[in-house]
Amino acid sequence: MTAYAKLRARFERIAIINEASAMLGWDASAMMPPGGGAARGDQLAVLAGLAHGLLTEDAAAEELAAARAGDDAWSQANLQLMRHAHLRATSLPADLVEAQSRANSACEKIWRRARQESDFKSVLPYLDNVVKLTREAASCLAPRLGLSAYDALMDGYQRGVGAVDVAPVFAAYEKFLRENLAEIEARQASKPPPLRPAGPFPADVQEALCRKFSALVGLDYNHARLDRSAHPFCGGTPTDVRITTRYDEADFTGALLGVLHETGHAMYERHLPAPWARQPVGEAAGMAIHESQSLIIEMQACRRDSFLRFLAPELRAAFGGDPAFAPENLGLLWRRVKRGFIRVDADEVTYPAHVILRFRLEQALISGDLALADLPGAWNEALFGLLGITPGNDAEGCLQDIHWYDGAFGYFPSYTLGAMAAAQLMQAARAEEPGIDAGLERGDLGVLGGWLDRKIHKRASLRGFNELLREATGEALSVAPFEAHLRGRYLG
Amino acid sequence: MTAYAKLRARFERIAIINEASAMLGWDASAMMPPGGGAARGDQLAVLAGLAHGLLTEDAAAEELAAARAGDDAWSQANLQLMRHAHLRATSLPADLVEAQSRANSACEKIWRRARQESDFKSVLPYLDNVVKLTREAASCLAPRLGLSAYDALMDGYQRGVGAVDVAPVFAAYEKFLRENLAEIEARQASKPPPLRPAGPFPADVQEALCRKFSALVGLDYNHARLDRSAHPFCGGTPTDVRITTRYDEADFTGALLGVLHETGHAMYERHLPAPWARQPVGEAAGMAIHESQSLIIEMQACRRDSFLRFLAPELRAAFGGDPAFAPENLGLLWRRVKRGFIRVDADEVTYPAHVILRFRLEQALISGDLALADLPGAWNEALFGLLGITPGNDAEGCLQDIHWYDGAFGYFPSYTLGAMAAAQLMQAARAEEPGIDAGLERGDLGVLGGWLDRKIHKRASLRGFNELLREATGEALSVAPFEAHLRGRYLG
Structure with missing residues (x-):
């Protein structure tokens, strides 16, 4: 058995352990009774430790030193990604990883109450510890990866993109916003306000509709489940993908569009190349690309006029003949632009502002240019600069997102990189596949799905x-297609 | 860290891996879409391999050689059980374990069709392989454990009881049957036939009733779930126990009594002593004791007149005022004795006959006294000898149960040992706790539950x-309480 073959077996084993963790993580959010939490934490920690051990034990380094991959690009990329994973895992001392895990858990717990009570001061010492340890980790990773400290953190979520790539597209988008947001709002104000469909919308009818539409996008329920959880997500494994949502009986929008979003994620996992399953090169290419796959379904395809014309009679059939179900009204309703404080509630035009703000602040926190005690003020100032609004309290400001309080720095850019990539991919797909829009008119996402499968899903990592x-669109990430998309939709 | 402390940490880690497997096993039966099966098999195999590796690696043997437990009985029993687990695990060569796993899977798969088509010949070569490998495993285990080959297999399911304990109680029960079954049937025939409640019984109403009654028995849904699966079972872990059932809308009996049965299992797991969690001595004492806990709830408590009087108005409230819900009628209906071919459908009087038959035949198969090709004939002959009936085909005969075809030899006795132990425990509990029956009249199982908690659950292994x-009843296993129970219920 060659060293490379041994590595393949090793990474397959690691991937299988991670599959088990993924299923247990899904269960914890979608099924587990509260009393199971403590034991589940232990189970996930032991499995993570076992996977980490397989990645970092001496034999792995020996195999990597001796390994020669085949001549084909896939094998070579696979070996390179193995080295990368090994490098990341061995760069962090075990006691630092443990300290981070403890600090993140402790901070996240305090944050839940701090957010409720809008009390930043109460969580400040915990966040301070998280940031301190994150900086320490970043400074371990950076020299080994040949990246800046912040980029070393970003690399953990989306390989191959750093602040130097992100900053200019974000700056360009800030300019776009400054030049266009008022005009977008003015145009919107000149139209009649959208009608809101009158509920209630029974959860089981919503669920059946969500199931039908996710299947329409291509999700095969022989390899998938749809369940309920407090926060919608896509989990599981490529042959057993688990998406979740939550149902508000007063408004079905969140569940339906949320399921379409998660279905985009799910299709990516389902379509990863089977011959490379459980190998690093066979995994999804990162969080930003993953987000592009959910947003191209939810935002680019399903909120498009053509698809709304298909959707309208389906809504009438499910919920009765509310005039709010007219396709034009659905467009007004589901493409409404409104400056707000909360990222997760934001429309696609203002959402990037929330990300730009976080991207800048987290860089400053990691570099030390921004003291934590100054975060609330810096947040409010930055939001005012971007959107001209100021939150009434920190719960609507720097306390709103779990990410930093759970130790996730360098993740936020993925959301907007994903939105931009989705627009870029949609533009390229429509240019190459003229049948896409006609398909959407009749609820057929097959042509778009096939293009994504070839250009993104089957390319994996x-x-x-x-x-x-x-390779998919003819150019590296560009803000232009996203801006063109927004101009077409909101200024056309 | 002492060698014993290291062992405690080692067995805790093994137990945590096994918890992960238990949750994934539950998911496979209750949640998983069919397409997830292949990956799940890999996940369970890798986790089993990791747990096995921790149990059998050199360091474990060294720790066991050096370990001294504390003076207390719990620590001493714990160390002894560690040695026992290690001995069993190291007695089987890895390639034999793998060969068994493959042979069992292959045979089970063929068996599913063979049973459908009542075609024993088609599965014969596969079962032959299973039996051959089982005998090989038994002959590896037997000398190391100081047991006979068959007892070494039984030991895998219920430690501390062997054929020499089982044979006389089974022989005594056979005599009881010969002397009393006809009389039981005659008495039953002299009464009016029971009324059958007229359905349909909506599955969601059944489910709510099952949930209510399992909670009544004591199941805390902060630490439990009730779901649906093709074959009811109790899985999960002590702080997150998962029971399942299936709903037949034409007859709620199976679901309701099945859930009470599984709740008995669940209460045992929930009440195991927390300070010994994840240690061998903190586990349930074996399959026969486990079955005694389900049967004492389902058969001893919940089919008793006192409980049926409580249950009747609950059924009326759930399903309407069917005259079949009279307590006397429920007694006739749910304590009906009828000789039949199928073990899982058998009443409590004739059920042991099915087990006695299997106990005798599997001993003969393992010893080689019975050739596999002669199994169908031997089966039919034995059933005729015990119950005076002959199945029309092998699907109703030697093909009906999965156990042997999946490599489980030595398991069947647990069912009847459990039934006998349940009667023995109930007799002792009622003698010590006069409030049990009055409790059942008002649907209160707390007094019985408390007694079981002290005498069985908290004693663990x-x-x-x-x-x-x-220690619980004043005597070792005896058939007398079970016979007394049956006399009281069917000949009183």
Whole structure:
């Protein structure tokens, strides 16, 4: 058995352990009774430790030193990704990883109450510890990866893209917003306000509709489940993908569009190349690309006029003949732009502002340019600069998101990189496949899905972020298609 | 860290891995879409391999050689059970374990069709392989454990009881049957036939009733779930126990009594002593004791007249005022004795005959006294000898149960040992706790539950099978309480 073959077996074993963790993580959010939490934490920690052990034990380093992959690009990329994973895992001392895990858990727990009570001061010492340890981790990773400290953190979520790539597209988008947001709002104000469909919308009818539409996008329920959880997500494994949502009987929008979003994620996992399953090169290319796959379904395809014309009679059949179900009204309703304080409630035009704010502040926190005690003020100032609004309290400001309080720094850019990539991919797909819009008119996402399958899903991690985009669309990440999309939709 | 402390940490880690497997096993039966099966098999195999590796690696043997437990009985029993687990695990060569796993899977798969088509010949070569490998495993285990080959297999399901304990109680029960079954049937025939409640019984109403009654028995849904699966079972872990059932809208009996049965199992897991969680001595004492806990709830408590009087108005409230819900009628209906071919459908009087038959035949198969090709004939002959009936085909005969075809030899006795132990425990509990019956009249199982908690659940694996029974009831396993129970219920 060659060293590379041994590595393949090793990474397969690691992937299988991670599959078990993924299923247990899904269960914890979708099924587990509260009393199971403590034991589940132990189970996930032991499995993480076992996977980490397989990745970092001496034999792995020996195999990596001796390994020669085949001549094909897939094997070579696979070996390179193995080295990368090994490098990341061995760069962090075990006691630092443990300290981070404890600090993140402790901070996240305090944050839940701090957010409720809008009390930033109460969580400040915990967040301070999280940031301190995150900086320490970043400074361990950075020299080994040849990246800046912040980029070393970003690399953990989306390989192959760093602050130097992100900053200019974000700056360009800030300019776009400054030049266009008022006009978008003015145009919207000149139209009649959208009608809101009158509920209630029974949860089981919503669920049946969500199931039908996710299947329409292509999700095969022989390899998938749809369940309920407090926060919608896509989990599980490529052959057994688990999506969740929650049902508000007063408004079905969140569940339906949320399921379409998660279905986009699910299709990516389902379509990853089976011959490379459980190998690093066979995994999804990163969080930003993943987000592009959910947003191209939810935002690019399903909120498009053509699809809304297909959707309207389906809604009438499910919920009765409310005039709010007219396709034009659905467009007004589901493409409404409104500056607000909360990222997760934001429309696609203002959402990037929330991300830009976080991207800038987290860089400053990691570099030390921003003291934590100054975060609330810096947040409010930055939001005012971007959107001209100021939150009434920190719960609507720097306490709103779990990410930092759980130790996730460098993740936020993925949301907007994903939105931009989705627009870029949709533009390229429509240019290459003229049948896409006609398909959407009749609820057929097959042509778009096939294009994504070939250009993104089946490429898995063969290429880095920008190279993947370049091969799919002819260019690296660009803000232009996203802006063109918004101009077409909101200023056309 | 002492060697014993290291062992405690080692067995805790093994137990946590096994918890993960238990949850994934539950998911596979209750949640998983069919397409997830292949990956799940890999996940369970890898986790089993990791647990096995921790149990059998050199360091474990070194720790066991050096370990001294504390003076207390719990620590001493714990260390002894560690040695026992290690001995069993290291007695089987890895390639034999793998070959068994493959042979069992292959045979079980063929068996599913063979049973459908009542075609024993088609599965014969596969079962032959299973039996051959089982005998090989038994012959590896037997000398190391100081047991006979068959007892070494039984030991895998219920430690501390062997054929020499089982054979005389089974022989005594056979005599009881010969002397009393016809009389039981005659008495039953002299009464009016029971009325059958007229359905349909909506599955969601049944489910709510099952949930209510399991909670009444004591199941805390902060630490439990009730779901649906093709074959009801109790799985999960002590702080997160998962019971399942299936709903037949034409007859709620199976679901309701099945859930009460599984709740008995669940209460045992929930009440195991927390300070010994994840240690061998803190586990349930074996399959026969486990079955005694389900049967004491389902058969001894919930089919008793006192409880049926409580249950009747609950059924009327759930399903309407069917005259079949009169307590006397429920007694006739749910304590009906009828000789039949199928073990899982058998009443409590004739059920042991099915087990006695299997106990005798599987001993003969393992010893080689019975050739596999002669199994169908031997089966039919034995059933005729015990119950005076002959199945029309092998699907109703030697093909009906999965156990042997999946490599489980030595398991069947647990069912009847459990039924006998349940009667023995109930007799002792009622003698010590006069409030039990009055409690059942008002649907209160707390007094019985408290007694079981003290005498069985909180004792976990501190004692072997007979010692546990002796400390709880004053004597080792005896058939007399079971016969007395049946006399009282069917000949009183």
